[in-house]
Amino acid sequence: MRSNGAVGEAASDELTALLARLGELADLPTDPIADGGVALVDQIATLERLRGAVAAAQHTAMVTFARSQVELQAAQVAAGQLDPRAVGRGIGDQIGLAAHVSPHVGSRRLGVARVLAEDLPAVRGLLVAGRISEQLAEHVVAQTSHLEPEQRRLVDKQLAGAGLEDQGRREAEETVKKTAYEVDRAGYVNRGRTARKDRRVTLRPAPDTMSVLSGLLPVEQGVACIAALRQHADSLIATGEAGDRTRDQIVADTLVERITGQKTATDVTVELEIVLPIDALLDPDSDTPGELVGHGPLPGDIIADILATTTAKTWWRRLFAHPKTGCIVGGESKQRFFDGLLAKLIDIRDHGRCREPYCDAPIRHRDHIRPRRAGGPTSLSGGRGNCVRHNNTKEMPGWHHRVIHDGLGDHPHTVEATTPTGHTYTSRAGP
Template structure:
């Protein structure tokens, strides 16, 4: 079988995949020991396949760098768009594509023992990523020394857990260059942030990346508040008290309410009126049940918060937003707001990142009009990627956007429908409510 050093062609890979698929069509005929051996063999194959993807990604990056050099692209801008190309091929987000490409650029050249264990199927891409991450702060000489200490024995590295690998890499890095760990800690502290992502059952994960002292202090304060409340007979669980207290402290929700918070809720008007249960869409979060959407609106009205209604017109055949009522005046950038509401998340396939840029599909400099038809919502990374050399994007008459990569591959996207169930050709409603005192 071809190795990661000499990856097979796409046709050969397709033939191997068909063979595996045929084997899945019926009972294997193996005993339990044979089944376990086969699972292990497939796991090693999966590791080798991921290593082959990495080798090809590194080759692609070198090829694009050379091509952009011939075009006169400055060195600090070369490689733009490669991570997005890799992400599209792997059917994953550009963020994951950048991580994969970053690993591909360094693992063969700077971590030879890790690369050898990976392409032999002894470690996963995740394990190789951990080693690369934990040695990123070191010089090339020290990085290779840690790589040799950890991965020169493939049997030993295979038997270690990720936590053991982190501990061993940190200890070896501290022995070789303790100052680098201090610089790494300071850099990590500068990257503190708060993020949000959807969770099941119309919940969200609100995550804060904090310096260890700050994080422990926040958790201790919430724990202390929960223990006090429970001791006084509060029927809520400890976790519920901590979550409610976090919301109350951050939003100043109570007697002393802080500045207003705007929530953008898009829903069919008949769902708002209670005559249907078509799902709504909470901007930057995703779909929510109609019942919850009505509760949010009713609760905002009952509490005296400001509620704005804006009519958004959806196509009766596709459910895509096609126009917005011109009377809306909550924000002056009405067209940009309409595109943001229509596209919901970054238009790049498999990205799903929040929209940060509203930009022309066909650039304004080449005659592209500033219109809803020629506009799309993208995250910052994807908007920069489409500006790379030899990338082309064109809007289609049906509202689609077709992007052509430098390799000639194309991908097309359409705005998501405002609702999956369409019983009437009624306009949708944009419900903005501002939480004020």
């Protein structure tokens, strides 16, 4: 009998061969076929089922990996190398790195995989067979998250014969929601009340120099907000005060004005960190883009529009960038902590985001890449921006980080992360 390690290696080889075969199918010519593509429809259907089967196979690998890591960490606790409270930390991070997603997504996927394996075997079976999508399986997990394991298994049995595979997305999601509700109506109500404590407002970048401001609110409050904004817009249109603005534009402007207390939406008084290359400053007609830190590139014309239409005070701070890479290279410091201008330079260089590969979380800590206790310098090249999670994870046994390029030469600031399994991942600072 082969060991688990040998089975794992064989599976990896098979998956590599499967990936190569799928690559061949992807590279087939797309010329029209004489029979109208009857066989291709069957191929499309089979490949769609393969999506679910692949997700289920990945779930199995995640659960197995997590169990192995927990056993390893338990041994480290017994040896006095790890705080018992840290058991489980870093597992989702490694999954995220392997899947090229954030650690939050990696942990969420692991959570879904565990629930499907332990409490929802019938739903998982549908996923293995490719009869439902990964998204629907995740929806089942989310809708049953408030239930006890026994109740979740009861939902699983009922969904097994509910015909989810023959339903459209919305119908299937409603079936899942209704089934979960019927199993524990009181719990469903309590869940709704608890969810109201999670109300919040978030901001994320959007294409074309825009942003998305989102509010997670109790339903009656959300309805009241949009109704008030639309009513105001309709009144301006009715009285002819709207000018050339559309209803949606008036709604958006009114939202900004009422939240900030500004007279007009363009009367911005917040600090915007716009990084401009030197040629854009010297040549007013230059088409070289700048960057709004944390949001992405800004064309020169848009920058001019922002500066022309806002009443924010304009001030300058000299930053030094490498002429080839465009990366920030100034701001050395002999201090122990990353604060003041040095912290600001790290935030700008790292675009306001955690420098662990594939992590999109905002910077909450500026820390030494090489630990301070090991002689790591408190400098721009020796520090990086971290989210809270990765600042804690890097202290776990087996995690190592080192600077590959300090960013002062022809290469951008580059950091290599090594996980407890020996896999390495690289993070480069953008210009």
